[in-house]
Amino acid sequence: MSTPVETVAATASNPPHAAHEAAFAGLDIEQLRKYVQVTRHKLSAGQYLYHAGQPFMALYFVNSGCLKTVELADDGRDQVTGFRMRGDFLGVESIGLKHHACSAVALESGEVWELPYPAMLAACRDMPELQARLTAALAEEIRNDHAWMLAIGTLNAEQRVASFLLDVARRYARMGYSARHFILRMRRTDMANFLALKHETVSRVMSRLDELRLIEVERREVRVLDDAGLRQLAGVRAC
Amino acid sequence: MSTPVETVAATASNPPHAAHEAAFAGLDIEQLRKYVQVTRHKLSAGQYLYHAGQPFMALYFVNSGCLKTVELADDGRDQVTGFRMRGDFLGVESIGLKHHACSAVALESGEVWELPYPAMLAACRDMPELQARLTAALAEEIRNDHAWMLAIGTLNAEQRVASFLLDVARRYARMGYSARHFILRMRRTDMANFLALKHETVSRVMSRLDELRLIEVERREVRVLDDAGLRQLAGVRAC
DNA sequence: CGCTTTCCGTTACGCACTGTTACAAACCGT
DNA sequence: ACGGTTTGTAACAGTGCGTAACGGAAAGCG
DSSP: OOOSSOBOOOOTTOOTTGGGGGEETTEEHHHHHHHSOOEEEEEOTTOEEEOTTSBOOEEEEEEESEEEEEEEOTTSOEEEEEEEETTOEESGGGTTOSBOSSEEEESSSEEEEEEEHHHHHHHHHHOHHHHHHHHHHHHHHHHHHHHHHHHHHHOOHHHHHHHHHHHHHHHHHHTTBOSSEEEOOSOHHHHHHHTTSOHHHHHHHHHHHHHTTSEEEETTEEEESOHHHHHHHHTOSOO | OOOSSOBOOOOTTOOTTGGGGGEETTEEHHHHHHHSOOEEEEEOTTOEEEOTTSBOOEEEEEEESEEEEEEEOTTSOEEEEEEEETTOEESGGGTTOSBOSSEEEESSSEEEEEEEHHHHHHHHHHOHHHHHHHHHHHHHHHHHHHHHHHHHHHOOHHHHHHHHHHHHHHHHHHTTBOSSEEEOOSOHHHHHHHTTSOHHHHHHHHHHHHHTTSEEEETTEEEESOHHHHHHHHTOSOO
16 A cells, blocks of 8 residues: 655645545545535634534535544543544534534644534435435444554553554545644644554653654654564554 | 423333333334234343354344443454434444344343344335334434444543433433432443543543532442533533 | 732653563462 | 462552743734
């Protein structure tokens, strides 16, 4: 598996797959438009797409940029539950609820497509493949969460960070970017929170992975030097 | 909020809600039978309902008993991702896959209903409320996982155990059992694994909660002495 | 544009909490 | 009654946390 064109994802404003806009995660976006009023939203870094507690009205589809979803407790504790990029759905976790269960925040400028949920439900009746795609997205989200539960429950700090970097690399590769050289879109604090660590620990570990010559780090810029070594450390056999 | 009939769930073979069998999680089970061939399966403690890697053929609905779902890595690491009881779905995490993503193991004797997935899909076309119920189950699973992440990521051992006990109590209450006095269905090891702790730590913490007179523990039997205190410790404002 | 302020990432150090190891007791099924 | 499993307790060790301090980048402001 080699990526045909490997460009460093340095700017969010220049996605390599802009020509794919007509393909909506394997669905015919034009057909979908007959049922669903799709609204585009430009987002800038730090901007909330939706807040926890706000009425749940629509799902969102990430066209470009990167967002984090944050679960928050009533006593102030918060937990980053995931990072969403081009091709990911947002808001599925709130299906069946009146109000959003978590918040979604843009980490950089980007664009999302708003898909009003009632219209989506209606469209599902006439487009069985949309129904299947939505259900699959939900199930995949569950599997993703379980994979991270496994990681957080069984791996130490180094292994968690290594796994995270490999996951980011894999996702960039899938989008056509380089899996060897990329820019992290989130702060150390967000990474740490997601991995159930402290940001100092993440910093320490990243520096250590650099010392070990598995990666090269300079702030948010990461270069993978020893992919196999990184996988071995992460406790992964294959990918 | 007081539960009308509070019985200690001492035996799995005598569920208090046996009369509810016709109500399928809010759906008409008789109508469902027109579309789906429902097969009953008796399970005994330790028995696998399905193994990770086995072909995914059906969803399951827990009628009685308690099961755990276990995610396992190819290198032997494993993670308990949840405990399912009466009224819960099993197998939803494998929707969209050819093979099961995790294993399901009975913790005690009980009964589950097998719902062949292809038939369920077909039934969804004619029963919108079934579709809604299934989607809601998926979304709820995601929210459950996120709640777990929040707990593991932000709480210490004592708070995690307290939260777990409160969650168990809440679920028993919903089923009509006592929330003040119950029998845990899982071993310390399973609890610990689920909470990303070691079983010795769980033991220590349970003993400490007993010392603090928040609960009374004797092996798997738990009596909640100070519900408010337990909630305060867990860092929960309300429930 | 240059200045200030704030935010972010890194590193050091001591320590608390949890993991580790070991062993004993209680429990369970046969 | 017996052997294996599960649970409880204790002593010790180590990972990751808390605090703090610093440098540099980014952002805000005049």
